[in-house]
Amino acid sequence: xxxxxxxxxxxxxxxxxxxxxxxxxxxxxxxxxxxxxxxxxxxxxxxxxxxxxxxxxxxxxxxxxxxxxxxxxxxxxxxxxxxxxxxxxxxxxxxxxxxxxxxxxxxxxxxxxxxxxxxxxxxxxxxxxxxxxxxxxxxxxxxxxxxxxxxxxxxxxxxxxxxxxxxxxxxxxxxxxxxxxxxxxxxxxxxxxxxxxxxxxxxxxxxxxxxxxxxxxxxxxxxxxxxxxxxxxxxxxxxxxxxxxxxxxxxxxxxxxxxxxxxxxxxxxxxxxxxxxxxxxxxxxxxxxxxxxxxxxxxxxxxxxxxx
Amino acid sequence: xxxxxxxxxxxxxxxxxxxxxxxxxxxxxxxxxxxxxxxxxxxxxxxxxxxxxxxxxxxxxxxxxxxxxxxxxxxxxxxxxxxxxxxxxxxxxxxxxxxxxxxxxxxxxxxxxxxxxxxxxxxxxxxxxxxxxxxxxxxxxxxxxxxxxxxxxxxxxxxxxxxxxxxxxxxxxxxxxxxxxxxxxxxxxxxxxxxxxxxxxxxxxxxxxxxxxxxxxxxxxxxxxxxxxxxxxxxxxxxxxxxxxxxxxxxxxxxxxxxxxxxxxxxxxxxxxxxxxxxxxxxxxxxxxxxxxxxxxxxxxxxxxxxxxxxxxxxxxxxxxxxxxxxxxxxxxxxxxxxxxxxxxxxxxxxxxxxxxxxxxxxxxxxxxxxxxxxxxx
Numbered sequence: 001x002x003x004x005x006x007x008x009x010x011x012x013x014x015x016x017x018x019x020x021x022x023x024x025x026x027x028x029x030x031x032x033x034x035x036x037x038x039x040x041x042x043x044x045x046x047x048x049x050x051x052x053x054x055x056x057x058x059x060x061x062x063x064x065x066x067x068x069x070x071x072x073x074x075x076x077x078x079x080x081x082x083x084x085x086x087x088x089x090x091x092x093x094x095x096x097x098x099x100x101x102x103x104x105x106x107x108x109x110x111x112x113x114x115x116x117x118x119x120x121x122x123x124x125x126x127x128x129x130x131x132x133x134x135x136x137x138x139x140x141x142x143x144x145x146x147x148x149x150x151x152x153x154x155x156x157x158x159x160x161x162x163x164x165x166x167x168x169x170x171x172x173x174x175x176x177x178x179x180x181x182x183x184x185x186x187x188x189x190x191x192x193x194x195x196x197x198x199x200x201x202x203x204x205x206x207x208x209x210x211x212x213x214x215x216x217x218x219x220x221x222x223x224x225x226x227x228x229x230x231x232x233x234x235x236x237x238x239x240x241x242x243x244x245x246x247x248x249x250x251x252x253x254x255x256x257x258x259x260x261x262x263x264x265x266x267x268x269x270x271x272x273x274x275x276x277x278x279x280x281x282x283x284x285x286x287x288x289x290x291x292x293x294x295x296x297x298x299x300x301x302x303x304x305x306x307x308x
Numbered sequence: 309x310x311x312x313x314x315x316x317x318x319x320x321x322x323x324x325x326x327x328x329x330x331x332x333x334x335x336x337x338x339x340x341x342x343x344x345x346x347x348x349x350x351x352x353x354x355x356x357x358x359x360x361x362x363x364x365x366x367x368x369x370x371x372x373x374x375x376x377x378x379x380x381x382x383x384x385x386x387x388x389x390x391x392x393x394x395x396x397x398x399x400x401x402x403x404x405x406x407x408x409x410x411x412x413x414x415x416x417x418x419x420x421x422x423x424x425x426x427x428x429x430x431x432x433x434x435x436x437x438x439x440x441x442x443x444x445x446x447x448x449x450x451x452x453x454x455x456x457x458x459x460x461x462x463x464x465x466x467x468x469x470x471x472x473x474x475x476x477x478x479x480x481x482x483x484x485x486x487x488x489x490x491x492x493x494x495x496x497x498x499x500x501x502x503x504x505x506x507x508x509x510x511x512x513x514x515x516x517x518x519x520x521x522x523x524x525x526x527x528x529x530x531x532x533x534x535x536x537x538x539x540x541x542x543x544x545x546x547x548x549x550x551x552x553x554x555x556x557x558x559x560x561x562x563x564x565x566x567x568x569x570x571x572x573x574x575x576x577x578x579x580x581x582x583x584x585x586x587x588x589x590x591x592x593x594x595x596x597x598x599x600x601x602x603x604x605x606x607x608x609x610x611x612x613x614x615x616x617x618x619x620x621x622x623x624x625x626x627x628x629x630x631x632x633x634x635x636x637x638x639x640x641x642x643x644x645x646x647x648x649x650x651x652x653x654x655x656x657x658x659x660x661x662x663x664x665x666x667x668x669x670x671x672x673x674x675x676x677x678x679x680x681x682x683x684x685x686x
Contacts, residue, residue, distance in 0.1 A: 053528055056686055074683075079530045089525035093331040094324065105320030106529045132331075 006031045006156050006187035007052060009063030009070065014047050014056060021047045023210035024061070029189055029203075031155075034182050036201030037191040040300055044210040045191040046086060049158050052189070053083045066155050079107070082154035086161045088141045090148060092134025096125055099133050100148055107152035119147050139170035146174070150181065157181065159190040163197065175200050195293045204292075206299055213299055218292055225295040228267040230274055232260040234283030247273040252297055263294045312532050321531065321539025329543060339509065343501045343551045347494075347558050361445060363410035364391040364399045371419045377430065380456030381412065386445035399433075409435045410445065431478045494565045495646040496619040498555045499639050502578075503585055503613055506548050510589025511602040513540040519599060533681045537674070540593075541586045548582035569649035573656055577645040580666040584638045587673035594680035613639040641665045 007029040014022040022044045029035045037045050050056040052065055054074030062069075068076045090099045100116040109115045120126045123143055133144060142162060149157065159178075163171045175197065178188055190201070198204050199218050206214040206221070214221050232240060237260050244250050244262060249269025254261045264270035278285040329336055363381075367374055381387045387410060393399035399411040413431040421428040430453065434446055517523040526536070552575075559565040589606070596602035614620055616630055617639040623631065634640045641662040648654035648662075656663075 055524065055527055075530060075532075078528060081528075083525075083528040085521070085524050085528075087521045087524075089521045089523075091324065091328065091522055092520070093328050098324070098327055102320050102324045103529065105323070106317050106531055108314065108316045 004031065004067065005029060006033070007063070007065055007189065009052065009061065009065075011061040012048065012051055012058045012063070013060035014044075014051060015059050020210055022051065022058070025207065025210070025212050026061075027205060027212070027215075029187055031187050032182060032185050033203060034178060034188045034190065034201045036198040036204040037189055037207065038193070038198055038204055038296065039191075039207040043208050045207060046160055048207065049083070049160050049189065049191060053081050053158050054078055055083075079152075080154055081156045081158060082149035082152070083158045084145050084149045084160060084162055086164070088133075088145060090133055090141075090145060092132065094133055095130050096120070096133055096136070096144060097129035099144070100151065103148045103151055109152060115151055119151050123147050138165045139167060142166055142170070142174065146177070150186075155185075155187065157186055157188045157190075159188065161191050161193065163192065163194065171197070195291070195296070198292055206296065208299055214295075222290055222292055222295050225265075225290070225298060227263055227265055227290045227294060227298060228270055229288040229290040229294060230262045230270065230285050231288035232262060232274070232277065232283065232285050233258065234280075236282075240277055240283065244273065244277070249273045251301070252294060254294075254297075261288060261291075261294065263290065263298070265298070313534055317531050318535045318538055321535060322542060325539060325543045329547075335509070339505060339547050340550065340554065342505055343554050344558065346501050346504075347497055347555055348562065360388040361386060361409040362390045362407065363387040363412055364393045364402050364408040365389050366393045366396060366399050366411060366413040368414075368416040369419060373419050373422050373428075374414050376456050376459070377414060377453060378412075380452050381449075384445075384448050384452050386448060387412070403433065403435055429478055494559045494563050495650045496643050498552070498559070498578075498646055499581070499617075499642040500614060500619055501555060502548055502551060502582060503639050504610060505551065506544055506582060506585040507589040507592070507609065508603065508606045509547070510541060510544050510586045511592040511596065511606045512599045513544075513590060514593040515596050515599045515602045518597070527683065533678055533683055537590060537677055537681065541583075541590050544586045544589070545579075545582055548578075548586065552578050552582070565650065567650050568653035569651075570653075570655070573654075573659070574646065574649045577642070577649065577659065577663055577666070580663055580670060581638060581642040581645075584666050584669040584673060587670055587677060588638070591673045591677040591680065594677050594682070613637050616640070618643050635665075638666055638669045641669075 005028050007027055010026045012022050012025045013020065025044070025048055027048075037049070039045050047056065051058050051070070054065075054070070054077045057071065062071060064070060065077045066080050068080075070077070091102070094102065097116055097120065100119055101112055104112045104115045117126075120129050125140075125144070133141070136144060146159075146162065157178075163174055166174065171194075178190070179200070182188055190197070192198060201218070203215065203217050204221060205212060214224065216224065234240070237255065237258075241253050241255065241260055244253055249264040249266045249271075250262055250273050251265060252261070252263035254263070262270065262274065264273075274285050277283060365378060378389065382389060389412075390408060391399075391402060393402060393411070396413070399408075399413070402408045403411055411431075411433040413433070415429065415431070418428050418430065420426075432446065432449060514523070517526060531539075560567065588609070592605045592609075593602055596605055612633065616626065616634040617623070617637050618634065619639065623634060623640070626634065645659045645662045645666075648659050
């Protein structure tokens with residue numbers, strides 16, 4: 001397998017007016033990797049993706065995508081990258097087949113009919129080829145968009161929140177498809193809000209307010225966050241939660257079903273704060289596993305909002 | 309693989325655009341319906357040759373010659389005598405109030421002069437504030453009147469020819485003695501209709517993609533600015549061609565507009581004009597951020613085009629600065645071409661300067677559009 005990185009960008013900066021939306025972001029994605037791109041709304045995920053696919057020019061920084069220079073070879077990058085936008089951006093007044101034909105012709109795929117026919121078949125949309133794209137449901141629009149993006153066999157797929165508003169079954173199928181594509185050597189950078197999706201990525205990058213805060217495999221990111229989690233079980237957990245609120249070392253209290261997850265970055269302090277609770281009748285405190293979500297909540301609480 | 313231009317990619321954009329055009333029934337109907345409706349509406353409403361115009365008669369005697377004259381005038385269809393005025397002053401005030409367009413005065417010595425063969429005269433006063441209203445009515449007057457008179461006198465054909473011209477019809481064009489050349493409206497409408505529909509349609513070409521969110525996708529795919537521009541502009545060139553055919557056919561069938569020049573010369577000039585228009589529209593769409601803005605810009609350009617191009621008001625009647633403004637409007641040059649070719653039978657050499665001006669517009673707009681086109685979302 002090719003070992004040169006599919007994406008290698010350094011210190012990307014993008015400002016809109018006085019707001020710095022992307023603030024010295026660096027990123028490396030190896031060929032064949034599925035990288036999850038996470039971060040709260042407005043954190044600069046979409047802007048970063050647009051810079052990578054040549055839709056925006058960075059104010060600072062440089063890098064290469066698929067070996068092409070980000071600044072000077074945008075057209076070549078466009079030809080080898082598939083970009084699925086956050087909002088459905090195919091023509092709603094064209095039929096499914098017409099949209100695919102349009103894309104096939106733009107990428108000069110020949111013969112057009114063969115490419116379109118095969119794609120329709122793979123999608124299972126052959127019988128609905130003459131339906132207007134605008135009349136499709138969210139899940140089908142997403143499948144159509146993905147099919148249109150990979151029809152020209154790109155080497156890199158950029159997906160911007162591809163599963164927003166899609167039901168769990170369709171999401172599952174979508175991710176199975178992504179993994180199938182990655183096995184064939186396609187590199188994928190996908191932004192998402194869903195933790196379960198992040199956990200299906202080989203690596204994740206967390207961006208907040210334009211800054212890259214963490215990068216690595218899921219367990220690495222969790223481990224590097226340095227958080228300690230205790231699970232509290234028992235009765236009257238509401239009272240326990242209220243009591244714990246504000247104690248030193250207690251940074252997150254989240255009810256999970258019949259249990260309480262208590263998270264903190266200082267293990268000793270947290271243990272001390274929980275000590276008297278643990279001695280109570282009917283309440284047990286045991287060490288728990290820190291989840292990716294805990295880590296992200298911690299990140300979000302810790303990073304300053306520069307969007308306001 | 310050519311990065312800048314490929315017919316394959318242009319083909320993709322063209323096919324897509326035509327399909328969208330076909331799906332958007334209302335817009336499509338508008339593109340074909342508007343020219344026809346406008347032409348019929350304005351073509352008939354703005355009438356160069358109005359008939360049955362109200363007229364007043366001033367007579368002092370009732371003899372057979374006077375009666376013959378009045379009935380001859382009425383049978384031309386132009387005059388409809390609504391009043392018999394007792395005095396010159398009364399007729400004068402009727403015209404001033406706009407109740408009549410003509411005052412026909414047959415003097416009291418008319419009969420005596422006819423009998424003596426002593427150059428009989430009648431006076432026609434026409435309200436020429438709107439010269440088009442009076443033009444044809446006056447033009448028919450001389451022959452009609454003298455023929456009526458000769459018939460009444462029972463002269464032989466030969467003698468009638470000798471006597472013809474003896475009758476003097478004195479015409480006073482009131483309020484606007486010069487009069488302005490006519491036949492302007494329908495050839496002018498061709499330009500106005502093309503300008504309105506084509507600039508409007510193409511001005512929303514890119515903003516529509518932006519507003520529907522499809523622009524992001526289009527830019528992410530490998531289409532060059534030239535391809536995108538031609539992909540947007542060429543379909544409307546075809547639409548313009550259809551409009552031209554409709555308007556020219558209607559001009560001929562409905563309005564019998566004289567067409568003395570070369571049809572192919574006119575078609576060539578129209579092609580350049582339409583090209584300039586769709587490129588102007590496209591340029592607007594690279595500037596405007598929303599469809600609303602695009603339409604506003606279109607109208608911002610449309611109004612001076614109508615007022616300063618010579619379509620509505622005579623170009624030569626405008627002050628110098630307004631004429632200069634008119635020069636930078638494509639419609640001004642196009643109007644000169646259509647009027648020259650359709651009405652005067654001008655050849656290429658006579659309109660070459662105007663066609664050159666139109667070509668410059670097309671090239672400048674294309675250059676501006678390509679410069680303005682944002683290849684990225686910045």
